[in-house]
Amino acid sequence: xxKVSAIKRETYFNRVRKRWKRRDVVEIIETHPKYLFTQxxxxxxxxxxxxxxxxxxxxxxxxxxxxxxxxxxITIPICFTTFAPAVFYSIRKKIGLSSEEYLKVVxxxxxxxxxxxxxxxxxxxxxxxxxxxxxxxxTITKSEANFFMKILKKYTNHFExxxxxxxxxxxxxxxxxxxxLSKPVYFVVMLSIFYPGERIRARYDIKGCLIGxxxxxxPEGSNAVVILKEKNLEGKSVKLGxxxxxxxxxxxxxxxxLQDIEVLDYSLLVGVQPLQEDEISRSRKLSTVIxxxxxxxxxxxxxxxxxxxxxxxxxxxxxxxxxxxxTITTNPSPQCSCGCQVSPSLNLQRNETSGSPFTPPxxxxxxxxxxxxxESLKQNRRxxxxxxxxxxxxxxxxxYYVGIIDFFTRFTLKKRLENAYKKLIYPPLSFSTVHPDxxxxxxxxxxxxxxx
Numbered sequence: 001x002x003k004v005s006a007i008k009r010e011t012y013f014n015r016v017r018k019r020w021k022r023r024d025v026v027e028i029i030e031t032h033p034k035y036l037f038t039q040x041x042x043x044x045x046x047x048x049x050x051x052x053x054x055x056x057x058x059x060x061x062x063x064x065x066x067x068x069x070x071x072x073x074i075t076i077p078i079c080f081t082t083f084a085p086a087v088f089y090s091i092r093k094k095i096g097l098s099s100e101e102y103l104k105v106v107x108x109x110x111x112x113x114x115x116x117x118x119x120x121x122x123x124x125x126x127x128x129x130x131x132x133x134x135x136x137x138x139t140i141t142k143s144e145a146n147f148f149m150k151i152l153k154k155y156t157n158h159f160e161x162x163x164x165x166x167x168x169x170x171x172x173x174x175x176x177x178x179x180x181l182s183k184p185v186y187f188v189v190m191l192s193i194f195y196p197g198e199r200i201r202a203r204y205d206i207k208g209c210l211i212g213x214x215x216x217x218x219p220e221g222s223n224a225v226v227i228l229k230e231k232n233l234e235g236k237s238v239k240l241g242x243x244x245x246x247x248x249x250x251x252x253x254x255x256x257x258l259q260d261i262e263v264l265d266y267s268l269l270v271g272v273q274p275l276q277e278d279e280i281s282r283s284r285k286l287s288t289v290i291x292x293x294x295x296x297x298x299x300x301x302x303x304x305x306x307x308x309x310x311x312x313x314x315x316x317x318x319x320x321x322x323x324x325x326x327t328i329t330t331n332p333s334p335q336c337s338c339g340c341q342v343s344p345s346l347n348l349q350r351n352e353t354s355g356s357p358f359t360p361p362x363x364x365x366x367x368x369x370x371x372x373x374x375e376s377l378k379q380n381r382r383x384x385x386x387x388x389x390x391x392x393x394x395x396x397x398x399x400y401y402v403g404i405i406d407f408f409t410r411f412t413l414k415k416r417l418e419n420a421y422k423k424l425i426y427p428p429l430s431f432s433t434v435h436p437d438x439x440x441x442x443x444x445x446x447x448x449x450x451x452x
Contacts, residue, residue: 271401
């Protein structure tokens, strides 16, 4: 390569880098200090997911403690370890994430680079996004990895009991050891709360306390992405409308779980996106309401948008779902091939391009894959939006992206000493390092006061 070409190439990458930086992410190009590390992650994930396809349905106690290591020769010897692969496969399956889609996004081709998220986190950990920003890869400490393995069964059981939980969805945990004498780097793969975030106009990280909880907002007209905090939200509220009761109930359910595992210092991420008129009217169309109702009581979910609008018959008692805007009555339905009841209108649907009958996914209309009204109430289900990342999107007066993150901090001796010290210099309950029970109650009270 000539000197002139090299200069042009560097200028181009600098320009791209600056463009991403305005959005608080940096594309990890070849000159980036973490380029090789992220490429090792990409290659190792592809190798594991390709060579260890997991189709296990029923989990055993052994699956929760399983650790699989493999040694790869890339440019240097690498030891790549995957924790509880069958468990995380099960989680991915429950949220409608196929192995093929997961592999394609989390371990793409060499040209689809990871992005580095420029966080102001005090943890010192690294945050990477997949190129489409659907998944986040976050490094964690060995202590956090061990703790997660310890609570993994409780975590998955919580999703079994409450499928619409606000807790962030972890879909993988691994470690990578690059050099023989180096320490392994642990990381988790999780759904990005703010996906898809092209139209989000404000982002908040809320713990429910006040000390150190203010961020300077970006200058007027700036494209910079800034994570705001509690003091930035003073005088404002999250306007959830009909979804408020469901939201507060789910906050209580999730924080009681976090009390049970004795953690603190977690946050609720909130992204605010204006709803356009066509989105509001489309969400209230009969066909959309039916589809949303059926999806909301399904045993499976989908984190991707449907390929085709689907007309299906919901359960007769779908009005139990918070946020339901219409009551739908149905006629008796014929049986599908597995013997369940299906919608009589399915054969009337036509593919837009071929004109042939359109058949939606079986889990979207099979009555054996849905739950009854009593179980729906028990699980605190809601009417899910007809949108991507449905488990973390709540539509009120605006569209809100919500999810609880960072729940690996335990009330250790170090935290108890920190609590004792802060009591001497700050007003009571104004700081984050408090007992898990106190933290959870304050967190719930904060959202009672800041939602309409």
